[in-house]
Amino acid sequence: MSEEKRNPLEEPIEAPAEVEEASGEDWKNFHPADAADHLEDLSLEQQLEVVGEMGVEEAANSIAEMEKHDRSELLDGLSLGLAADILQEMSPDDAADALYDLDEPKQNEILSKVKRDHAARIKRLMKYDSDTAGGVMNTEILYLDQNLSVDQAVNLIRKEIGEMEIPYYGFIVDQNDKIVGVVSLRELLMAKTGTRLKNLIKDQVLVSVTFDVHQEEVARLIKHYNLLALPVTDYEGKLLGVVTVDDVIDIIHEEASEDMQVMVGAGPDETVDSPWTYSVKKRLPWLVINVINSAVAAMVVAFFEGTIAQMAVLAVLMPIVANQAGNTGHQAMVVMIRQLAMEKFDRKKVWIAVLREAKIGVVNGLFIGVLVFFGVFLWTDTVPLALVMSAALCADMVIGSLAGASIPLILKELGRDPAQASSILLTTLTDSAGFFALLGLAAVFLLAG
């Protein structure tokens, strides 16, 4: 343990002083989270040099806080011995995360130099999908036998607590390590000495998840029930680990901005620190799909090419319809995606929400329709054209509202991510419908007359 005092509000990682402006040599005075930020700004060569100069414990804490891509590159560049020493200092779940993106031979090479039981724990964690309860849980937890008395439990905690990452509660298990309850330090301190743990928890209702539950559901449960930690078990209820509220913070932030990114076909885990080639790889396939989808809308226009040749002003009005309906549809869509992201899926409630969006679409569509009627009339001085434009715009805005609200739901019902490429689907639809309405109405009412 270092000489400095931890801030007790933090997870018990070594967390020394925060220093706002520090030169390259002051790594000791950085909080690991800040050290990680600074490391990320250096080239790989500089990173390797700095990590070589750091203490192993400091290095472990800082690397654990680094962004995924940078962390993998750095770990890959270190000597096997140093990488193993650093992993040895990390908690098993941080170590598993850090190793996750290296290729398998490299993982095994490094792990072969880590102490046997620590390596075994890390390997066990790496088997879980990284976006499930198993992939995000901590395994350094306090098992308390249900037959202990409160005072025995407090003594055990006093002895063991220094090693634990989650020091605020113990997990009560039966003889088969099946979880039967949870007890907080606070409760232990308040309970009558001599009380058996199993009596302390006899009316407790335990919320727990199996290891294969998706992290978004884990986050939802912790948020919904204001939990500080959620036990993770196997199918038999045997305690495997625990997801704490601070892990969930990262998950919630990830999932919420993930939705925004996958909606437009960017990679869910892209950040400004990702290699630019990674971003190209993630985005280009969706751009190809988008260009093919755009071609569908273009075909609608092509069908009316003769109409446009006779009345080029329609080409002027087309982008207004498409853009406005797309915007309207997105407003409905993002509210629906937010709903699906963090609330329990309630089929009846969400389809009622589609009707709600339809109402909003009709009112907004009528208002903008009237506005645009006057705009087009003032500009072209022809009532029929202004009528056709405002009718097409209003209709497409209602279609946009309905489509925007429904697309995430339909994706969800199909078992897909409700946000995935939803923006691309939406604009294909609003573009096509808008062009069809505008050019179709024009062909029938303006050119036939």
Next chain:
Amino acid sequence: MSEEKRNPLEEPIEAPAEVEEASGEDWKNFHPADAADHLEDLSLEQQLEVVGEMGVEEAANSIAEMEKHDRSELLDGLSLGLAADILQEMSPDDAADALYDLDEPKQNEILSKVKRDHAARIKRLMKYDSDTAGGVMNTEILYLDQNLSVDQAVNLIRKEIGEMEIPYYGFIVDQNDKIVGVVSLRELLMAKTGTRLKNLIKDQVLVSVTFDVHQEEVARLIKHYNLLALPVTDYEGKLLGVVTVDDVIDIIHEEASEDMQVMVGAGPDETVDSPWTYSVKKRLPWLVINVINSAVAAMVVAFFEGTIAQMAVLAVLMPIVANQAGNTGHQAMVVMIRQLAMEKFDRKKVWIAVLREAKIGVVNGLFIGVLVFFGVFLWTDTVPLALVMSAALCADMVIGSLAGASIPLILKELGRDPAQASSILLTTLTDSAGFFALLGLAAVFLLAG
């Protein structure tokens, strides 16, 4: 206190059993968070009836978990006496939140019936902006004089802990209530008895914020430093309250999905439960702005009306350019908005990120440009048109990438929300630039020849 045991992983609200399917009368068996969900699904009349039948404590816990709009309506509909009794049972911060959206006379009427010191606490909290540290902090905290010994502190905690909302640490203050450190139960249990608190914390580096810091920054600090709680002070450092990690979960979720919503001009706090008229009010102004902006892009097209009259196929290609560049720009934009949302603003780093997006835009633009060249060539059998189209598309995709990455930064530099209506600004730009490039190149190279 109820007879049932709390799950110790929760905040110490009364939190009885979770029951998946329960009839309308089983309110006692609901977790407050579930009871709140069920209340939200009822009509106001039904809600009032149910709340009348609930115990006051149950009602307080459930109403505290309800969605803002529903909560205000319900509270407004209750008799003054019952509303006051319910507020009396809530923690001051929950009570302040619940009152926040009522009109002032109603607030005062209800508060006049709440016990004097509780009402004073609630009023004090209501003075803070609801999206600042002061607006989200809890005030029921444990003040520990720095001259206490560890054993005196433990005794004090044992005596007081039942009343406290945040039972895991004490806040150490000097004689002027200025915060000097924080100590966890865990640390107190591990420390040598007799140690004075001020010696226990002498090397501690305290992270705290003043009451007026924005909740997004509060969330960022807690996330960045893995804090479980962050003390909130006045300008002199006097302790006012504390923001805990579970408050931050809601903030992070709010802020992240807020970004997605304000980006397209929906209200930041809209949900599927908001009244539909509220959504119309929030969205319509942005739709008006969008239609005016679309008119700008339309003017570009109008400028080339003659070109289109001669070559209607250009109108077919226009939407492809606009849609594709808009999509490309959005991909860049959402990654940038994510960065600005939760990382410390680092001007140099983010402008480097704009260059990163430019590179991605060039590569994706060239790829899609080549693809579209062959597409248009196969369809029209004319190389010059295919060349003009692919050049315009590629150029607009690069413009989209640059604009998408820059717009949030420019908004930020102007002191505005980086996400606000950024989608509307972006599509105005990509539409206009795309139409100008396509129609301009066509006018010069295809029609002049």
